[in-house]
Amino acid sequence: MKKYSAFAVAREALRDHLGWERAWQSPEPSSKYDVIIIGAGGHGLATAYYLGKNYGITNVAILEKGWLGGGNTGRNTTIIRSNYLQDPSAAIYEKARSLYENLSQDLNYNIMFSPRGVMMLAQTQHEIRGYERTAHANALQGVSTEFISPQKVKKLCPIINIEGPRYPVLGALWQPRGGTARHDAVAWGYARACSDMGMHIIQQCEVTGVNTMNGKAVGVETTKGTIACEKIGIVVAGHSGVLADMAGFRLPIESVALQALVSEPVKPCMDVVVMANTVHGYMSQSDKGEMVIGGGADGYNNYSQRGSFHHVEETVRALVETFPIISRLKMLRWWGGIVDMTGDRSPIISKTPVKNIFMNCGWGTGGFKAIPGSGWAMAELIAKGEPGPLAEDFRVTRFREGQFIDESVAAGVAH
Numbered sequence: 001m002k003k004y005s006a007f008a009v010a011r012e013a014l015r016d017h018l019g020w021e022r023a024w025q026s027p028e029p030s031s032k033y034d035v036i037i038i039g040a041g042g043h044g045l046a047t048a049y050y051l052g053k054n055y056g057i058t059n060v061a062i063l064e065k066g067w068l069g070g071g072n073t074g075r076n077t078t079i080i081r082s083n084y085l086q087d088p089s090a091a092i093y094e095k096a097r098s099l100y101e102n103l104s105q106d107l108n109y110n111i112m113f114s115p116r117g118v119m120m121l122a123q124t125q126h127e128i129r130g131y132e133r134t135a136h137a138n139a140l141q142g143v144s145t146e147f148i149s150p151q152k153v154k155k156l157c158p159i160i161n162i163e164g165p166r167y168p169v170l171g172a173l174w175q176p177r178g179g180t181a182r183h184d185a186v187a188w189g190y191a192r193a194c195s196d197m198g199m200h201i202i203q204q205c206e207v208t209g210v211n212t213m214n215g216k217a218v219g220v221e222t223t224k225g226t227i228a229c230e231k232i233g234i235v236v237a238g239h240s241g242v243l244a245d246m247a248g249f250r251l252p253i254e255s256v257a258l259q260a261l262v263s264e265p266v267k268p269c270m271d272v273v274v275m276a277n278t279v280h281g282y283m284s285q286s287d288k289g290e291m292v293i294g295g296g297a298d299g300y301n302n303y304s305q306r307g308s309f310h311h312v313e314e315t316v317r318a319l320v321e322t323f324p325i326i327s328r329l330k331m332l333r334w335w336g337g338i339v340d341m342t343g344d345r346s347p348i349i350s351k352t353p354v355k356n357i358f359m360n361c362g363w364g365t366g367g368f369k370a371i372p373g374s375g376w377a378m379a380e381l382i383a384k385g386e387p388g389p390l391a392e393d394f395r396v397t398r399f400r401e402g403q404f405i406d407e408s409v410a411a412g413v414a415h
């Protein structure tokens, strides 16, 4: 694969850009692979990438029912932070955040990581106590966050109204090295690197069944035929329950729609990410100038990748009171993604009742930030057959054992 560089851009500019190669190949499926990853979202692709990079396992197929990155990876609002409360969470989210710092160089693909800083507003006394507690926990975990005053909030984000009509801003949990990245580019960058290692990314290939023999999976049924394999990684976010059902077990997961919207592009007016959890909204500005806005998850289980009017109204109301200058912006696009929620709002990276099937799911409303760390941990689990230190606490049996990793506050806005 040719390296992307300033020199390559200049060279192609001189020859009408005719020398670029396809970023990834689209092969027909082989009859058998060492590993099949189901789902070409960020987590599935990152898993495949680190299987190759860290363990030299490259006879891998990544099967995707739609187009790669077309699930939640291409539908999220791209907030990256690692300001979680519990130690296992801080470890995996901080691993991911630190991998994001150099991911463009690692993949030779510009994922537009922008560590512009993330603040979570405290708008009640209860939130102040919660976020001060998180800041103390983060200090012990080696994650750099601080609780900042309303004046500092205003300085960092001048368009914010700190004397809100319902809830004044009383401070914020601030992570200066949090930020955003270009979501499609994360999927595309991993895909290009996987394809370069000889892995097969097979799009428009829905897995419709899991074939087992003597309690072990031996392959999958797909819309492109039967494919055999030694191991399977299921990484399908909102469809995890459906795939688990095919493999013959159940998961403690509920699937709901989470939605977001973007405005028309405007001049740069905000260079941090703000999450206002009490009033239920969050906002950042994309490199194109659009205001990227998100709100709460639906209160009922569903598989519709759409927004709903009551949420958009509530979200926009919350953000207009927080940022009065957006009140006359036109909204351009609005969509939903199906997120996979666990009871403790923490993921599952785990062995399953079927010996050679491994699950990665439950990232719910907050898994974009985790993609590199999750792929790293899942690759280790698949390669060794046992979880490493990053994944072991996220075993599915924790729900039966009562070993919850409670992140219901850190998980995001209104979830």
Ligand code: FAD
Residues within 6 Å of the ligand: 038, 039, 040, 041, 042, 043, 044, 063, 064, 065, 066, 067, 068, 069, 070, 071, 072, 073, 074, 075, 076, 077, 078, 079, 080, 205, 206, 207, 208, 235, 236, 237, 238, 239, 243, 258, 259, 260, 294, 335, 336, 337, 338, 339, 363, 364, 365, 366, 367, 368, 369, 370
């Ligand atoms: P996906 O990207 O959904 O990939 C799973 C893939 O599996 C899909 O492409 C799907 O087509 C495929 N698949 C499903 N069934 C099958 C099958 N039978 N056969 C083959 N393929 C199949 N997280 C953050 O960290 N920060 C945020 O700001 C943020 N904002 C969000 C905003 C919204 C509106 C949404 C919806 C989510 C948000 N998230 C955020 C969460 C984040 O998007 C997800 O946790 C993450 O993208 C999940 O990635 P994934 O690779 O597991 O899933």
Ligand code: PYC
Residues within 6 Å of the ligand: 077, 079, 080, 081, 282, 294, 365, 366, 367, 411, 412, 413
């Ligand atoms: O996890 O930071 C997050 C998030 C923000 C919006 C949705 N999820």
